[in-house]
Amino acid sequence: MKIEHTPNFSVVATDGSARLGELSMERHSLETPTFMPVGTRGAVRTLTSSDLKELGADIVLGNTYHLMLRPGVETIQSLGGLHGFTGWERLILTDSGGYQVFSLEPDVDDLGATFKSTYDGSLHRLTPKGAVDIQCGLGADIQMTLDVCPPLPSEKSVIETAVARTKLWAEDAREYFLLKRENERFAGAQFGIVQGGLDLSLRRISGEQIVDIGFDGYAVGGLSVGESREEMLEPMEASLGTLPIGRPRYFMGLGDPAGLVEAVNLGVDMFDCVWPTRLARHGTALTREGRINLGAARYAKSEDPIDPHFLQNPAAHWSRGYLRHLLAVGEPAAARLLTLHNLAWLFDMMQRMRQSIRNGTFQEFRREILEIWA
Amino acid sequence: MKIEHTPNFSVVATDGSARLGELSMERHSLETPTFMPVGTRGAVRTLTSSDLKELGADIVLGNTYHLMLRPGVETIQSLGGLHGFTGWERLILTDSGGYQVFSLEPDVDDLGATFKSTYDGSLHRLTPKGAVDIQCGLGADIQMTLDVCPPLPSEKSVIETAVARTKLWAEDAREYFLLKRENERFAGAQFGIVQGGLDLSLRRISGEQIVDIGFDGYAVGGLSVGESREEMLEPMEASLGTLPIGRPRYFMGLGDPAGLVEAVNLGVDMFDCVWPTRLARHGTALTREGRINLGAARYAKSEDPIDPHFLQNPAAHWSRGYLRHLLAVGEPAAARLLTLHNLAWLFDMMQRMRQSIRNGTFQEFRREILEIWA
Numbered sequence: 001m002k003i004e005h006t007p008n009f010s011v012v013a014t015d016g017s018a019r020l021g022e023l024s025m026e027r028h029s030l031e032t033p034t035f036m037p038v039g040t041r042g043a044v045r046t047l048t049s050s051d052l053k054e055l056g057a058d059i060v061l062g063n064t065y066h067l068m069l070r071p072g073v074e075t076i077q078s079l080g081g082l083h084g085f086t087g088w089e090r091l092i093l094t095d096s097g098g099y100q101v102f103s104l105e106p107d108v109d110d111l112g113a114t115f116k117s118t119y120d121g122s123l124h125r126l127t128p129k130g131a132v133d134i135q136c137g138l139g140a141d142i143q144m145t146l147d148v149c150p151p152l153p154s155e156k157s158v159i160e161t162a163v164a165r166t167k168l169w170a171e172d173a174r175e176y177f178l179l180k181r182e183n184e185r186f187a188g189a190q191f192g193i194v195q196g197g198l199d200l201s202l203r204r205i206s207g208e209q210i211v212d213i214g215f216d217g218y219a220v221g222g223l224s225v226g227e228s229r230e231e232m233l234e235p236m237e238a239s240l241g242t243l244p245i246g247r248p249r250y251f252m253g254l255g256d257p258a259g260l261v262e263a264v265n266l267g268v269d270m271f272d273c274v275w276p277t278r279l280a281r282h283g284t285a286l287t288r289e290g291r292i293n294l295g296a297a298r299y300a301k302s303e304d305p306i307d308p309h310f311l312q313n314p315a316a317h318w319s320r321g322y323l324r325h326l327l328a329v330g331e332p333a334a335a336r337l338l339t340l341h342n343l344a345w346l347f348d349m350m351q352r353m354r355q356s357i358r359n360g361t362f363q364e365f366r367r368e369i370l371e372i373w374a
Numbered sequence: 375m376k377i378e379h380t381p382n383f384s385v386v387a388t389d390g391s392a393r394l395g396e397l398s399m400e401r402h403s404l405e406t407p408t409f410m411p412v413g414t415r416g417a418v419r420t421l422t423s424s425d426l427k428e429l430g431a432d433i434v435l436g437n438t439y440h441l442m443l444r445p446g447v448e449t450i451q452s453l454g455g456l457h458g459f460t461g462w463e464r465l466i467l468t469d470s471g472g473y474q475v476f477s478l479e480p481d482v483d484d485l486g487a488t489f490k491s492t493y494d495g496s497l498h499r500l501t502p503k504g505a506v507d508i509q510c511g512l513g514a515d516i517q518m519t520l521d522v523c524p525p526l527p528s529e530k531s532v533i534e535t536a537v538a539r540t541k542l543w544a545e546d547a548r549e550y551f552l553l554k555r556e557n558e559r560f561a562g563a564q565f566g567i568v569q570g571g572l573d574l575s576l577r578r579i580s581g582e583q584i585v586d587i588g589f590d591g592y593a594v595g596g597l598s599v600g601e602s603r604e605e606m607l608e609p610m611e612a613s614l615g616t617l618p619i620g621r622p623r624y625f626m627g628l629g630d631p632a633g634l635v636e637a638v639n640l641g642v643d644m645f646d647c648v649w650p651t652r653l654a655r656h657g658t659a660l661t662r663e664g665r666i667n668l669g670a671a672r673y674a675k676s677e678d679p680i681d682p683h684f685l686q687n688p689a690a691h692w693s694r695g696y697l698r699h700l701l702a703v704g705e706p707a708a709a710r711l712l713t714l715h716n717l718a719w720l721f722d723m724m725q726r727m728r729q730s731i732r733n734g735t736f737q738e739f740r741r742e743i744l745e746i747w748a
Contacts, residue, residue: 335706
């Protein structure tokens with residue numbers, strides 16, 4: 001069977017290993033490197049799909065684990081899939097649910113994982129094929145295979161088992177997905193995930209196994225789970241080294257500026273993280289001069305906008321003093337304004353990063369970011 | 375001294391006692407009857423000034439008690455007054471702080487009230503002149519005199535003392551305000567407040583006393599504090615009977631549709647209440663068919679918009695099913711979307727009410743509203 005890859009993806013410029021790419025699907029096209037805000041429960045916390053569109057977001061991540069439990073796939077399907085449900089017309093990538101499930105100490109066997117819902121304690125089972133069905137039900141544009149994501153550090157034997165099961169599950173999931181895509185004629189894409197912990201040779205083995213199966217795109221998983229940036233970069237590079245040039249590469253769970261430029265420097269195209277939005281809800285704003293805690297008393301009378309060097313954002317209309325007040329008295333508008341600001345700021349940073357790749361000045365851009373954020 | 379009344383106010387149509395008015399100040403002009411959302415701590419909870427402008431709000435209420443304590447008048451003044459601080463360019467009415475202070479069991483004497491801050495227990499004093507200074511510092515377009523607002527029911531002697539002190543304080547406040555307005559050449563207005571509990575003759579006495587002093591507009595206070603609608607309407611009418619035709623009339627603390635049409639039916643022009651926004655935060659939506667609790671399981675798969683009869687609002691894009699989900703999992707976007715909806719809905723109701731006065735069909739409109747909301 002010949003596989004028609006979707007999304008259409010092409011690398012249009014490079015600067016060293018950094019890539020400027022174009023990713024195009026039926027619903028929407030975008031440039032990479034791209035950052036995907038996380039809409040865990042069908043919304044990026046404090047925002048609506050209209051807000052995200054105004055911010056210029058191209059693709060949003062939905063969490064299969066949460067959505068399969070609340071409100072459930074059937075409800076979302078009956079309300080038009082995740083796109084119709086949330087009113088979001090651009091791209092949606094869903095994770096497989098594996099990452100959350102593995103944090104719940106599930107019973108795992110070669111065929112899947114059984115876990116207890118954090119909502120009501122009920123028992124659920126996630127299998128490679130089941131995860132495909134759920135993500136198809138959600139209507140994901142890009143879906144992820146169910147993988148085994150061990151914590152770090154773990155014994156080598158644990159990582160080896162994870163790599164082996166991730167391969168088995170990826171084979172199952174891919175076969176099932178391709179059959180389903182052919183039978184049901186939908187336009188979705190499926191990405192495979194490379195595991196292997198911090199072990200470089202396991203990273204290479206896992207990468208080769210996943211590439212052998214053949215996916216529409218590839219993710220590097222199992223990193224950015226608490227290890228240092230230094231520990232993270234080598235296994236990331238080892239994973240990326242096994243991946244084909246012509247397909248999109250997604251590094252899971254990373255969103256801080258220093259991490260982003262380092263990963264792009266190694267050739268990553270796609271990112272997701274709750275980092276900018278979670279910081280916002282805790283009163284921290286991203287600025288060209290670094291992060292600032294707007295809850296601090298020293299901002300009480302500040303007339304400056306949140307980031308005086310970045311006025312093209314929906315929250316620039318209000319002063320640090322006003323934001324500080326809203327945070328101090330617990331007004332919910334604060335979390336929303338800072339979420340809008342942090343996402344706008346990060347999207348702008350990604351835009352400047354893409355421009356620097358286009359211009360051949362990526363290393364200069366990288367140094368500037370690392371100087372402030374490393 | 376000749377008093378130049380501001381705002382400019384004229385009654386442009388009547389239907390029975392219901393009045394269609396035009397209220398005009400330097401910053402903004404509006405039609406009455408009008409509803410003022412409450413921005414207690416410098417924001418209508420979950421919203422920004424941009425949201426309020428998009429909703430078509432004309433005038434917003436700020437709470438002197440909260441703002442004088444957090445962030446304090448000096449801070450707000452240094453950030454451009456309440457208008458500059460919040461980014462709201464249309465009208466602001468501030469209460470005097472009296473209502474909140476009297477709920478804290480203050481020490482009251484003929485000269486003012488001493489109370490403990492609910493934020494940190496510190497002691498503060500509010501006097502008739504002090505309340506003028508604070509509201510001038512906030513930059514209110516319309517400010518209220520400090521009054522004595524006893525709970526209901528209260529002994530007649532308590533109400534009598536309240537009426538007497540309200541008069542004394544109103545005299546002090548008016549004299550001070552007029553001098554200040556002349557010396558400092560600002561464009562603000564000051565409204566007096568009628569007290570008198572449920573006692574009709576005390577209501578008339580208080581009304582005559584306040585009108586004798588002479589204000590730019592008049593408020594009916596001390597009602598809508600827990601008594602039934604039936605108990606409320608007669609003393610409201612007795613108060614209104616003492617007020618001049620040509621000045622705006624503000625009934626404090628009322629926002630439900632049945633209460634609004636009944637008060638407009640007696641000739642009220644202005645309203646404020648946390649009712650629509652507080653309901654929203656608890657998951658209740660206003661619809662043409664009455665209020666509905668969107669947290670209920672029966673809405674889980676509903677594709678209907680919040681109110682199928684009212685689609686001209688910023689939240690009509692999402693289904694009841696989506697809202698129900700956001701409420702069920704505690705997503706903060708729910709409170710914002712329902713706040714937007716409820717305010718848009720109430721503004722629309724006020725618009726339809728004004729139109730009915732213009733058309734001479736107010737009684738028909740009133741019956742329709744009472745049928746559903748009484």
